[in-house]
Amino acid sequence: AMETRKRGFVFTRHSQATVIPACPEGTEPLYSGFSLLFVQGNEQAHGQDLGTLGSCLQRFTTMPFLFCNVDEICNFASRNDYSYWLSTPALMPMDMAPITGRALESFISRCTVCEGPAMTIAVHSQTTTIPPCPHGWVSLWKGFSFIMKTYSINCESWGVRKNNKSLSGVHEERTLKK
Template identity: 40%
Template sequence: MSPCRCIVCEGPAMVIAVHSQTTFVPPCPQGWQSLWKGFSFVMYTGAGSEASGQALASPGSCLEKFYAIPFIECHGRGTCNYYSNSYSFWLASLNTRRMFRKPSPQTLKAGELEKIISRCQVCMRKSN
């Protein structure tokens, strides 16, 4: 895995995330351009009762790469911890023929999770 880094950017126009709730990347609205494509992330839980998430319209809800546990906790002392009791929640893809039926339980093997996670795209309004 490559080293992680955080970058905060200011763009020239408004940015949104668009989610498909399918395994296909949704298009950007007319008049918007693509910044990146990814997987629809909803929230994660940390140790104890801590949890964090963001609005699905936020670019942070569309992560470029899928990781079962996408975060580690870093402290100001220069140390980081990975907690095995952390859980991440992703938006699942829906079968339009079965979307209002009771979900069927299924077991997925390593590497198969990406096949059921909703795809997304982050888009920026084109400046005229």
């Protein structure tokens, strides 16, 4: 007999390390990948919410998007644009020599996209106190708030996000409804 489960709420968890993070208890992993923060393409800034599955790409590339011209010809990884990825604690080489190819992967955070039976929310205290879950909700993990402000020539983007390791210093609690 096939087991039936109530599912369908998807979120992403980032390790900020090369280890693939586990999904919290009561949720199932869908896939693992690399933690994408932000891209700048064609002089346009595109922020990425780290809680969504779009922040976890299964393949790592420094240019993870297509550019299509007016003749509808599209090229992948073909422009001189930028991508920003959540990093690991790995130290840069002492001579600061450029890192290329697969050697870059040790500097890129890993992530897992998880699916659960209910919505997830993040509760931020804006102090050093860990906030409680709202009544009827259970904790999935505790961590620190992360906010990123970025600029490009034509627009700017805010990325507000919760992470399970300290990036900027305010506690946060991720919750799952019972």
